[in-house]
Amino acid sequence: MNRIDLHTHTSFSDGSHSPTALITLATQQGIDVLAITDHDTTEGLPEALEATKDLSLELIPAIELSSQFQNREMHILGYFINLSDSQFQTRLKTLRSTRIDRIVSILERLHSLGIDISLEDVQKASETGTIGRPHIAQVLIARNFVKNIKEAFEKFLGSRGKAYVQRPVPEAQEIMEWITDAGGIPILAHPYWEGFNKEDSAKACQTLVDQGLQGLEVFYGTFSARHISFNLGLARRFDLLMTGGSDFHGTLKPDIALGKGRGSLHVPPKVVEKLRAAAGY
Ligand SMILES: [Zn+2]
Numbered sequence: 001m002n003r004i005d006l007h008t009h010t011s012f013s014d015g016s017h018s019p020t021a022l023i024t025l026a027t028q029q030g031i032d033v034l035a036i037t038d039h040d041t042t043e044g045l046p047e048a049l050e051a052t053k054d055l056s057l058e059l060i061p062a063i064e065l066s067s068q069f070q071n072r073e074m075h076i077l078g079y080f081i082n083l084s085d086s087q088f089q090t091r092l093k094t095l096r097s098t099r100i101d102r103i104v105s106i107l108e109r110l111h112s113l114g115i116d117i118s119l120e121d122v123q124k125a126s127e128t129g130t131i132g133r134p135h136i137a138q139v140l141i142a143r144n145f146v147k148n149i150k151e152a153f154e155k156f157l158g159s160r161g162k163a164y165v166q167r168p169v170p171e172a173q174e175i176m177e178w179i180t181d182a183g184g185i186p187i188l189a190h191p192y193w194e195g196f197n198k199e200d201s202a203k204a205c206q207t208l209v210d211q212g213l214q215g216l217e218v219f220y221g222t223f224s225a226r227h228i229s230f231n232l233g234l235a236r237r238f239d240l241l242m243t244g245g246s247d248f249h250g251t252l253k254p255d256i257a258l259g260k261g262r263g264s265l266h267v268p269p270k271v272v273e274k275l276r277a278a279a280g281y
């Protein structure tokens with residue numbers, strides 16, 4: 001049986017495993033097709049590709065980008081990205097700088113709450129220099145302000161936390177253009193359709209398709225069977241590609257297992273065949 005996981009993060013964004021360590025784990029878990037989808041960066045991919053050189057494991061170059069759509073944050077996955085596309089890399093650099101601005105704003109809020117953490121402290125918590133909220137969480141844990149990541153997000157860093165700052169991100173349409181400009185396929189990550197009723201989700205999906213969306217991440221690590229079948233219905237209705245993955249972050253999201261999600265993840269091999277064909281492979 002083929003095992004497939006098309007949504008994973010490494011230490012180049014907010015995962016705990018280096019690309020090499022992730023490839024080793026994927027091999028141990030019997031995974032045949034893996035996509036690394038780090039946030040805002042493809043910089044972990046050369047190392048990962050090198051690590052798969054003598055393996056039968058297929059690695060799909062990919063990325064996950066945040067965007068806004070009708071006042072909501074939506075994540076867009078891009079598969080089969082051309083890594084050496086210089087325009088795409090320049091766009092990513094701009095995105096990463098807004099990430100740092102946001103961290104600085106969060107640190108300012110924490111300061112006003114009596115918690116002093118410097119940008120340097122956060123950078124030290126990241127092995128690769130890419131920083132995100134989980135790295136602030138690590139500093140909060142190390143200094144005993146919170147017990148664990150969950151508490152760090154609940155109290156301070158999550159959307160209901162006291163130090164939460166929203167990041168200004170491009171519109172979904174623009175992000176999808178970036179992906180297609182770089183030869184990639186834009187897919188909506190973990191479609192929760194939060195705040196949309198059934199018919200509104202279909203309308204939103206139609207709008208996204210009109211803007212360039214090519215598929216939905218139907219098989220997601222934490223989705224219930226009901227949620228999967230809802231997204232499956234949308235994918236069929238709009239004749240979209242489907243993908244699936246665990247959204248593995250290693251020890252930073254310990255309840256999500258590579259290739260398995262919370263245990264029941266199964267990504268059908270046909271999904272990858274269609275994705276490959278759409279990308280021209
Ligand atoms: Zn996401």
Ligand SMILES: [Zn+2]
Pocket residue numbers: 007008009037064247
């Ligand atoms: Zn993700």
